[in-house]
Amino acid sequence: MIHPHITEKIFIATETLMAEQGIQKLSMQKIAHSADISAGTIYLYFKNKDDLLKQLAQRIFDTFQNVLGNNYDSKLSSFEQYCTMWNNLWLFLNDNPSAVVNHKQYHSIPHLAQLSQDAENNQNAIWTNFCKTSIKNGEIVDLPIRVLWNLSIGSMMSLALDNLLCKTNLSDEQKKLVMKCSFQAIAKN
Numbered sequence: 001m002i003h004p005h006i007t008e009k010i011f012i013a014t015e016t017l018m019a020e021q022g023i024q025k026l027s028m029q030k031i032a033h034s035a036d037i038s039a040g041t042i043y044l045y046f047k048n049k050d051d052l053l054k055q056l057a058q059r060i061f062d063t064f065q066n067v068l069g070n071n072y073d074s075k076l077s078s079f080e081q082y083c084t085m086w087n088n089l090w091l092f093l094n095d096n097p098s099a100v101v102n103h104k105q106y107h108s109i110p111h112l113a114q115l116s117q118d119a120e121n122n123q124n125a126i127w128t129n130f131c132k133t134s135i136k137n138g139e140i141v142d143l144p145i146r147v148l149w150n151l152s153i154g155s156m157m158s159l160a161l162d163n164l165l166c167k168t169n170l171s172d173e174q175k176k177l178v179m180k181c182s183f184q185a186i187a188k189n
Contacts (some may be wrong), residue, residue, distance in 0.1 A: 007045050009035040011056055019101040023108045028052075057111035061119070067092040068126040078139040081130055082183050086153055090175065093160040100160045120145045127153075140186045151185040 013035035017026055028049055032039040046052040068085045076084070093100050106112055119125035131148050134140040140148065159178065162168050170178065 006035075006037065006041065007055075009037065010042060010045060010052065011059055014052065014056055015098050015102055018105040019098050023053075023105050026053075053109050054111040057106075057109045057115055060106055060109075060112060061115040064089075065126055072126060074129070074133070078130070078134040078137070079180075079183055079187075081134075082152070083179050085126065085130070086156060086179050086182070087175075089153060090156060090160065093157070094163065097164050100157070100164050103157050103161070116146070138188055141188050143186070148186050152182045155182055155185075 010031060013031050014026065017030055017034055021030075026049065028042050029039050031052070032042050035042075042052070046055065067088050070084075070088045072081065072084050072088075074081065119128055122128055127149060128145055131140065131145045135142050143151075156178070159168075159170070163170070
């Protein structure tokens with residue numbers, strides 16, 4: 001019988017170990033130990049480490065899609081939509097420091113890179129839909145979706161890491177200014 005709380009324990013243990021040791025040093029034995037389960041139990045849920053990482057990648061991708069889409073309203077102006085996504089992600093990252101620390105590690109999961117590429121062709125992906133609609137409406141520049149992410153919301157990941165490590169808390173006014181400046185990086189003038 002599959003128990004969702006056990007898979008969650010395994011995912012949490014995997015992300016914790018990624019943050020501490022990096023993805024290259026992950027082993028099923030270490031993950032099992034960290035999750036406080038037997039190594040054999042992992043194999044009831046995942047065929048092997050690659051399968052675990054593939055499912056973790058899907059979980060990470062889905063989580064970020066859900067976070068970006070929280071209270072998202074495509075009827076708002078592009079800037080207001082952007083601010084909603086930015087705020088959603090900022091709050092999520094501040095509540096989930098392991099996601100901030102693992103950001104670079106996530107890029108090492110081959111399956112996550114593929115999911116991100118696939119999202120560029122998926123109209124249900126929040127960021128993709130926002131970019132394509134805003135480009136079509138002449139509100140943001142016509143650059144590849146990943147470039148638009150890196151110029152804008154992606155830069156916030158660095159701010160979240162700085163906030164976590166250096167305790168550089170931004171005031172509400174500073175966050176509004178950062179949102180405005182980062183949106184201007186992609187806005188069509």
